[in-house]
Amino acid sequence: MEFKGQVVMVTGGARGIGKAIAEQFAKKGADLAIADISLDVAGETARELASNGVKTLAVQLDVSKSDGVARAFEDVIKEFGRLDVLINNAGITKDGLLLRMKEEDWDAVININLKGVFLCSKEAVRLMVKQKTGRIINISSVVAFMGNPGQANYSASKAGIIGITKTIAREYASRGVTVNAVAPGFIATAMTDALAENVRQEMLKSIPAGKFGSVDDVAAAVVFLASPAAGYITGQVIHVNGGMYM
Numbered sequence: 001m002e003f004k005g006q007v008v009m010v011t012g013g014a015r016g017i018g019k020a021i022a023e024q025f026a027k028k029g030a031d032l033a034i035a036d037i038s039l040d041v042a043g044e045t046a047r048e049l050a051s052n053g054v055k056t057l058a059v060q061l062d063v064s065k066s067d068g069v070a071r072a073f074e075d076v077i078k079e080f081g082r083l084d085v086l087i088n089n090a091g092i093t094k095d096g097l098l099l100r101m102k103e104e105d106w107d108a109v110i111n112i113n114l115k116g117v118f119l120c121s122k123e124a125v126r127l128m129v130k131q132k133t134g135r136i137i138n139i140s141s142v143v144a145f146m147g148n149p150g151q152a153n154y155s156a157s158k159a160g161i162i163g164i165t166k167t168i169a170r171e172y173a174s175r176g177v178t179v180n181a182v183a184p185g186f187i188a189t190a191m192t193d194a195l196a197e198n199v200r201q202e203m204l205k206s207i208p209a210g211k212f213g214s215v216d217d218v219a220a221a222v223v224f225l226a227s228p229a230a231g232y233i234t235g236q237v238i239h240v241n242g243g244m245y246m
């Protein structure tokens, strides 16, 4: 019950990696705000996780819209009175080779994946500075470091997350707020299930561990960064990729 009495908010927490992160925190006693674009799916996840004996709240949130972001954080504070950990996990892909990539696909991915981190972190830091403590953990990707054909928008958004992570870490370290990133490699989720089988097999060849990662592999690194053991770690990136990038 390492996180008993703490409040953790996970964006995109209704399914995939976000849900696994929320679940690991729930098992360790944290109360949870599951913030996702679909309130219905967030509600299902919140109900499921409440069976761990913790308080849960489903919040409708589009991370790319500042008004909605502000409202979602107000809802969390109204319910729990504090926010100890924010996981900026919500993310999308809209792949295509550069010459075929539509401007709207560039904008959508940057707005959700990168601007979303800016908007949510701003709300969280405001609260955490007042509390004099807080943890923010941003979900980047291995492609921020390696690039990936077809993902100019996505890799740029995930590389941008590394920049904002280090900057906010420097700005608020003295106020008790740590900010770190986790960069997953190829993790088996709905996002990666959507890839063609030949692409999946090619990816597998590039992973020294010889297997795809699981959502729990990512969640374990996130939980560590939120734990007391990581109190002096800030502005860092933990790579969870089976050796795909080192």
Ligand code: NAP
Residues within 6 Å of the ligand: 011, 012, 013, 014, 015, 016, 017, 018, 035, 036, 037, 038, 061, 062, 063, 064, 089, 090, 091, 092, 112, 139, 140, 141, 142, 183, 184, 185, 186, 187, 188, 189, 190, 191, 192
């Ligand atoms: P996922 O299964 O697609 O889950 C993402 C969640 O975010 C979904 O519940 C989705 O809702 C929600 N979402 C989408 N747009 C949103 C918005 N504007 N505001 C709030 N929530 C929104 O993806 P995942 O594979 O778990 O990925 C989670 C994070 O890990 C992402 O940031 C992704 O880039 C990163 N990542 C994943 C991998 C991988 O291999 N899977 C690797 C590296 C990094 P809907 O489903 O209703 O759209």
